[in-house]
Amino acid sequence: MLPMRPDLLKGHLDTLLLAVLGSGPQHGYAVIEALRTDSDGALDLPTGTVYPALHRLERAGLITSDWQTVGGRRRRAYRLTPAGQTALGEQRAVWDQFSTAVTAVLTRRPWPVTA
Amino acid sequence: MASHRLSADTDTHDDALAAYLADLAARLRGPHHRRQAILAELSDGLDQAAQDHRAAGLTPDQAATAAIAQFGTPQAVADAFGGELATAYARRTIVWFIATGPLVGIWWLLLLHPNPWRTGLIALVAAIPAIPLIAIAIVTAGGTFATTGRLMRWLPETGPHRALAATITIAAICIIGDLTVITMLLASGTPTRPLGLVAIAASLTRLACSITVVRHATRMRSR
Numbered sequence: 001m002l003p004m005r006p007d008l009l010k011g012h013l014d015t016l017l018l019a020v021l022g023s024g025p026q027h028g029y030a031v032i033e034a035l036r037t038d039s040d041g042a043l044d045l046p047t048g049t050v051y052p053a054l055h056r057l058e059r060a061g062l063i064t065s066d067w068q069t070v071g072g073r074r075r076r077a078y079r080l081t082p083a084g085q086t087a088l089g090e091q092r093a094v095w096d097q098f099s100t101a102v103t104a105v106l107t108r109r110p111w112p113v114t115a
Numbered sequence: 116m117a118s119h120r121l122s123a124d125t126d127t128h129d130d131a132l133a134a135y136l137a138d139l140a141a142r143l144r145g146p147h148h149r150r151q152a153i154l155a156e157l158s159d160g161l162d163q164a165a166q167d168h169r170a171a172g173l174t175p176d177q178a179a180t181a182a183i184a185q186f187g188t189p190q191a192v193a194d195a196f197g198g199e200l201a202t203a204y205a206r207r208t209i210v211w212f213i214a215t216g217p218l219v220g221i222w223w224l225l226l227l228h229p230n231p232w233r234t235g236l237i238a239l240v241a242a243i244p245a246i247p248l249i250a251i252a253i254v255t256a257g258g259t260f261a262t263t264g265r266l267m268r269w270l271p272e273t274g275p276h277r278a279l280a281a282t283i284t285i286a287a288i289c290i291i292g293d294l295t296v297i298t299m300l301l302a303s304g305t306p307t308r309p310l311g312l313v314a315i316a317a318s319l320t321r322l323a324c325s326i327t328v329v330r331h332a333t334r335m336r337s338r
Contacts, residue, residue: 027159027163028159029159030163046195047186047192048195051156059265059267073162076152076159083268
C-alpha cells in the first residue's frame with residue numbers, strides 16, 4: 001500500500017497515537033513501527049511528526065511517560081492516562097459515525113436518469 | 116514488526132549515529148532539560164531502528180545510514196520539535212513570572228500602599244499605577260498556561276507562536292511596571308529607606324531577566 005501524506009492525517013493523528021497506546025505502553029519508535037505495520041505501510045509517518053505529537057498529548061494529560069533504563073540505554077515509555085482512555089473511547093465513536101457517513105455518501109449509486 | 120515493547124538492547128552508538136545526534140543537538144533551541152530529554156529519546160529510537168535494519172540483513176554501516184534516513188535530516192527533526200520546545204519555554208517562563216511576581220510586588224506594596232484611611236481599588240491604583248498592568252499580566256499568564264496544558268482538551272489550544280507572543284507581552288509588562296514604580300519612587304524625592312532599596316533591587320533583577328526573556332522569545336518566534 002502506498003504511504004499516505006502526513007497532512008492527510010491532520011486531525012486524526014492524536015486518535016491514531018492514542019489507539020496504538022491503547023494496547024499497552026510503548027516507546028516512540030515502537031509507536032511509529034506499530035502505525036506502519038498495522039496499516040500495511042500506509043501510515044509510514046516521519047519521526048518529526050510522531051515524537052512531537054506524543055509530547056503534545058502528554059502536555060494535554062492524555063498520555064504519560066516514564067524513563068526506564070533498558071540495556072544501558074534510557075528509554076521513554078508512553079502509556080494512556082485515564083483521561084486518554086476516555087478520549088480514545090470518545091474519538092472511536094466519533095470516527096465510526098464519521099466514516100459511516102462518508103462511506104455512505106461516497107458509495108452512493110448515481111440517481112437514475114429520468115426521461 | 117520487531118518487538119520494541121521495552122525490550123532489552125545492548126547496542127551502542129556508532130560514529131554516524133553520534134554525529135547525527137551532535138548535529139541535531141546543535142540545532143535544537145529551548146529549555147536545556149527538554150532538549151536533553153528529546154536527544155535521549157531519539158538516541159534510543161535511532162539505536163532501535165539501526166538494530167532492526169541489522170536484523171533485516173544490512174551491515175552495521177548500512178543500518179546506521181538507513182536509520183538516519185528514516186529519522187530525517189537534523190534540521191527537519193529540529194524544526195519539527197521547534198513548536199514543542201517553544202511551548203515548553205513559554206510555559207516555564209510564565210511559571211517563573213508567576214512565582215517571582217509576589218516576591219517583587221510585596222516590597223512595592225509595603226512601600227507605596229495608600230494611606231490606611233483611603234481604601235478601595237481606586238486608591239490602590241492611584242498609589243501604585245502598575246496594578247492594572249499586573250492584572251493584565253496575570254490574565255495573560257493564566258490564560259496561556261491553561262491553554263497550553265491540560266485545559267487545552269476543553270479550551271482552544273494556544274499555539275507556540277502565540278504562547279511566545281504572550282510570554283513577550285508578560286515580560287514587556289513587567290519591564291514597564293518595574294520602570295514605572297522605580298521612576299515614581301525616585302521622583303517622589305522621599306529619602307531612600309532600606310525597604311526602597313530592597314524593592315529597587317528586586318525590580319532591577321526582574322528587569323534584567325525580563326529583557327533576557329524578550330530577547331530569547333523574540334529570537335525563538337522569528338525561527
